Amino acid sequence: MSISEFGQRKSTVRNPTKTLTLIVIITLMDTIGVLTMYPMSQYLEEQLRQRFNLLKFWDLSSKAEFLHRNSHSIRAVVGNAKYGADAALIDALPKLEIVASYSVGFDQIDLAKCRERGVRVTNTPDVLTDDVADLAIGLVLATLRRICECDRFVKRGAWNKGDYKLTTKFSGKSVGIVGLGRIGSAIAKRAEAFGCQVSYHSRSMKPQTNYKYYSNIIDLASNCEILIVACTLTDETHHIVSHKVIDALGPEGILINIGRGAHVDESELVSALLEGRLAGAGLDVFENEPEVPEELFSLENVVLVPHVGSDTLETCKAMADLVIGNLEAHFQNKPLLTPVI
């Protein structure tokens, strides 16, 4: 029985020794300080509050003063895709044991520092894969078929004055995926259902698939009409979509980014779109979120969404449950559910 089930079922537990043990565990868990880095889901916050001593690292008049007061009680940090745990924070928390990220990407966590300090790290893989892949396809369709622009056209009453112009077909196009991991593979599966030819670039070839592999991203971009970025953000993949890659994709090409903003050299992307060197872009992520280059706002061939790849009620609950499950496992000395390190 998990700690969460215990709260509901304690009256039915017949074994007094087991009951006492669970009460001790719960009492101990109550005293564990868990620092949350940013407002995430209300459900996650409630679940954390029920189990731990929840501390919030935002809306503070002085973070230094807060750390001075609480650093010795904080044993876990819960961050997300945008706010993780850098070396300075890890150094400021001498009792830190685990960083549990409410995201699959862990680029905002200083993994080297965690390794050095023996701090465990977990993420939320798999449960968000479908949502992010769905959004990638949604962005392709919205960009090629101008769905957002058509919506605005109808709502401002422009249809009375004439039909909307022709757009571009998606079915049957060639799709290149950067990073054929969990999300990249789910995008590939969906693109196949649209009759697309799928190819990819990853660190390694995936012999279990029939998709064409390119060891070089420029070759991938030269040979596809729609390039979708779905890889991990690391030093090697920072600005992996460069001026050269954008030019290889060319004036008929579409770029979709549901990875991380820093995968794309954003100023190069803006120039290419303004100069007509790229046909369009669908972007969920940006280099300096929530800042988005204003030059993109008036472009009808660009669809912008505010980093909502995994933001559905269903998936956010599953992600929160995974964060809680990892923290419970750690503090009960059980194997972590989804360890990164």
Ligand code: NAP
């Ligand atoms: P994953 O299963 O670990 O896949 C990552 C992929 O990135 C792998 O195919 C890997 O290639 C590739 N990769 C890593 N380093 C590379 C490099 N140097 N060059 C080329 N490819 C490289 O991860 P996932 O679950 O699919 O998630 C992927 C990413 O999506 C996350 O890291 C996160 O940044 C992003 N994401 C975004 C949202 C959103 O809301 N927009 C939500 C969730 C995730 P190999 O297989 O060859 O190693």
